[in-house]
Structure formats: C-alpha cells, structure tokens
Amino acid sequence: MDTKAFKRSLQQSDNYHRKGFGHETEVMGTMNTEYQSSLIQKIRENNYQWQEGDVTIKLAEAFGFCWGVERAVAMAYETRQHFPQEKIWITNEIIHNPSVNQRLLEMNVGFIEVVNGNKDFSVVEAGDVVILPAFGASVTEMQLLNDKGCTIVDTTCPWVSKVWNSVEKHKKKDYTSIIHGKYRHEETVATSSFAGTYLVVLNLKEAQYVCDYILNGGNKEEFLDKFKNAHSEGFDPDKDLVRLGIANQTTMLKSETEQIGKLFETTMLKKYGPTELNHHFMSFNTICDATQERQDAMLSLVEEDVDLMVVIGGFNSSNTTHLQEIAIEKDIPSYHIDSEKRILSGNKIEHKPLEKEIEKKEDWLPDGKIVVGITSGASTPDKVVEAVIERIFEEKNARVLV
Numbered sequence: 001m002d003t004k005a006f007k008r009s010l011q012q013s014d015n016y017h018r019k020g021f022g023h024e025t026e027v028m029g030t031m032n033t034e035y036q037s038s039l040i041q042k043i044r045e046n047n048y049q050w051q052e053g054d055v056t057i058k059l060a061e062a063f064g065f066c067w068g069v070e071r072a073v074a075m076a077y078e079t080r081q082h083f084p085q086e087k088i089w090i091t092n093e094i095i096h097n098p099s100v101n102q103r104l105l106e107m108n109v110g111f112i113e114v115v116n117g118n119k120d121f122s123v124v125e126a127g128d129v130v131i132l133p134a135f136g137a138s139v140t141e142m143q144l145l146n147d148k149g150c151t152i153v154d155t156t157c158p159w160v161s162k163v164w165n166s167v168e169k170h171k172k173k174d175y176t177s178i179i180h181g182k183y184r185h186e187e188t189v190a191t192s193s194f195a196g197t198y199l200v201v202l203n204l205k206e207a208q209y210v211c212d213y214i215l216n217g218g219n220k221e222e223f224l225d226k227f228k229n230a231h232s233e234g235f236d237p238d239k240d241l242v243r244l245g246i247a248n249q250t251t252m253l254k255s256e257t258e259q260i261g262k263l264f265e266t267t268m269l270k271k272y273g274p275t276e277l278n279h280h281f282m283s284f285n286t287i288c289d290a291t292q293e294r295q296d297a298m299l300s301l302v303e304e305d306v307d308l309m310v311v312i313g314g315f316n317s318s319n320t321t322h323l324q325e326i327a328i329e330k331d332i333p334s335y336h337i338d339s340e341k342r343i344l345s346g347n348k349i350e351h352k353p354l355e356k357e358i359e360k361k362e363d364w365l366p367d368g369k370i371v372v373g374i375t376s377g378a379s380t381p382d383k384v385v386e387a388v389i390e391r392i393f394e395e396k397n398a399r400v401l402v
C-alpha cells in the first residue's frame with residue numbers, strides 16, 4: 001500500500017481531526033484540577049527538594065507529563081465535549097497511565113478490547129468517533145476505521161509522526177529501516193506499518209549481532225529465528241542489510257539509540273568505505289526531547305546522595321522502565337510503582353522489578369533519616385506523584401510516632 005498517499009488522503013477527509021475543537025481553555029482548566037498538584041509546584045519552587053520529618057524528597061528536574069501526552073489527553077477531553085452524544089472509542093490506552101485511562105472510562109470513552117491477541121473492532125460502527133492514542137496507530141487500523149465510516153481524532157504525538165516520516169524516506173530510497181524498539185510496543189507496531197523493509201532491534205546486543213552478520217555473514221536461519229516477529233515479511237538478511245536507515249521508538253533509552261546508530265554507521269563504513277557510506281546508511285535525529293530531558297534529569301539525580309528511588313508510571317510504559325534502568329545501573333534500590341496504592345501500611349510496597357512480575361517487599365523504607373529520589377514517566381500526572389510522596393511521609397511519620 002502507498003501509506004504516504006493513504007495518510008495524505010485521510011488528512012484531507014472531513015472525518016479526520018488532528019487538532020483540537022476549540023475548547024482548549026475549558027479543558028485545560030479541568031485538566032489542571034484533575035492532574036496538577038500544588039505540593040509538586042511547591043517542591044519545584046524549592047529547588048526540587050522537600051523535607052518532612054525524617055524524609056527528604058529529591059525530585060528529578062524533569063519528570064511526568066510530556067507535552068505530547070498532555071496534548072493527547074486534552075484532545076480526548078475535547079473530543080468528549082465536542083461529541084457529547086456519539087459513541088467514542090480509543091484504539092488503545094491513550095497513554096500508559098491507569099488513572100488517566102480510568103478517568104476516560106468514567107467519561108464513557110470505550111477502549112477497544114484485545115481478544116486472542118487481536119483488537120476487536122467489531123464493536124465500532126459507522127458514525128462512531130475513534131481516538132488514536134499519543135503513540136499512534138498502525139496504517140491498517142486507520143484504514144479499517146476510515147472504511148467503517150468513523151470520525152477519527154488523531155492524537156499521535158508529532159515526534160512519533162517524525163519517525164514515521166523517516167521510515168517513509170527510507171522506504172522511498174529503498175533502504176531497510178532498522179528500528180530500535182520493542183516489536184510488540186504499539187508505537188513500534190505503528191512505525192513498522194509505515195516502513196517498507198524493516199528489522200526491529202531491542203538493544204545494543206541485538207544490534208551487534210546484526211552488525212556481525214553484515215560484516216562476517218552467519219547462519220540465516222538462526223538470524224530469522226532470533227528476529228522472529230521483528231522483521232517485515234520476506235525479510236532476507238543476505239539481501240536486506242545492504243542499505244540501512246535508523247529509526248527508533250521515541251521512548252527508548254536515548255544513549256542506547258545513539259550507540260546503535262553509531263554502531264551501524266561504523267559497520268557500513270567498514271564494509272563499504274567512506275566514499276560509499278552515504279549510499280548505504282542514513283540517519284535522522286528522532287529522539288524525542290521529552291524522553292531525553294527526563295533521562296538526563298534521572299542521570300543527574302542518581303549522582304546525588306539518595307538512599308532509594310521511586311519511579312512512578314504505568315507498568316507497561318516503556319519510558320518509565322528506562323528511567324528505572326538508570327537507577328539500577330547505579331545500584332540504587334529502586335521501586336517502580338504505578339500509584340500510591342502500591343505503598344502498603346506496615347512499611348511494605350508492591351513494586352515491579354525490571355523484567356519481573358510485581359512483588360511485595362517488606363521494610364523498604366530504611367530507619368532514620370532518608371533521602372528518597374523520585375521521578376515519573378511521561379504519562380504520569382503530578383497528582384499521582386503527589387499522592388506517592390504523601391504516602392511515603394505518612395508511612396515514615398507513622399513509624400516515628402509508634
């Protein structure tokens with residue numbers, strides 16, 4: 001399919017909206033009440049630190065809602081206001097945050113269910129309004145909704161669209177897109193739907209494997225098995241790794257995306273020489289500013305004297321997980337939670353260690369004076385961060401009073 005032509009025609013349709021509906025001011029007021037926090041504002045103004053009793057909180061200097069997420073949530077609120085009677089659906093969680101998604105459910109916005117691994121669009125009828133989330137939707141989904149005669153409200157973040165444009169450029173010039181991401185993540189699913197030939201690599205280790213194959217050859221079957229589900233149909237590593245373009249899931253670890261880009265560039269340089277490099281490698285900077293700022297702020301925070309870190313965000317949020325990785329790299333005890341409800345009374349916490357299932361930990365807050373570093377993913381409202389801080393104060397102070 002000519003995905004570029006399809007998108008262009010979709011954007012010209014009266015049933016397609018990618019800007020708000022003129023209710024911004026009203027919606028912003030509601031969102032501020034529902035998601036902003038006066039405590040967090042005070043902590044920001046106090047040089048990102050706050051002390052109560054034995055607990056000092058140190059906040060990362062960039063955390064929480066990014067503008068792409070704020071924009072998507074605001075557009076969803078506006079959609080409800082603009083279409084008060086219509087059935088409204090979202091093709092996925094609008095962002096990876098349980099409290100925001102719960103709020104949308106309360107506003108009678110339905111989520112398309114996943115049945116046996118596939119989204120069940122049978123519930124969507126002509127005339128319904130369908131919101132595409134901040135991390136986008138695949139071209140097949142857009143086409144299906146358009147064919148059904150739905151009104152589409154597209155909240156895809158412009159940073160994500162920028163990556164789609166990159167892979168369109170690769171496709172046009174017959175380059176294979178190497179996408180640094182998680183092949184199952186909705187954003188990468190959407191990005192690969194716009195790509196021609198593609199291969200998704202998860203990390204530097206996988207990228208190294210591909211580069212070794214480019215330079216030294218290898219076992220094709222093993223290669224295809226290793227990247228099962230992570231490449232375009234009919235992908236052939238012997239033919240499709242000759243001209244490469246780099247793209248990324250916008251929420252991956254920035255340093256790793258850069259290293260992967262460099263690794264492929266050096267590999268193609270070794271293989272084809274400096275004069276031919278431009279015919280074999282292309283790269284555009286598509287790392288999103290917000291992801292970058294949050295990761296940089298976390299890198300500074302872990303250099304400070306903190307006893308433990310609390311990382312707040314949805315358990316399926318990629319950018320939150322990467323913040324957690326930074327703390328782990330530094331050997332700082334770190335707890336990924338999705339809301340204050342995970343902090344249980346009696347000095348217990350339910351948290352999700354990296355790449356493991358949720359588990360309970362006892363005595364997680366050490367005795368005496370402690371410094372707790374806090375950050376949150378791009379989908380987490382300040383209100384949730386405030387609630388977590390309040391719970392930590394409550395727990396520690398309760399123990400002091402005993």
Ligand code: SF4
Binds near residue numbers: 289
């Ligand atoms: S993290 Fe970046 S790409 Fe993702 S929604 Fe926010 S601004 Fe957009």
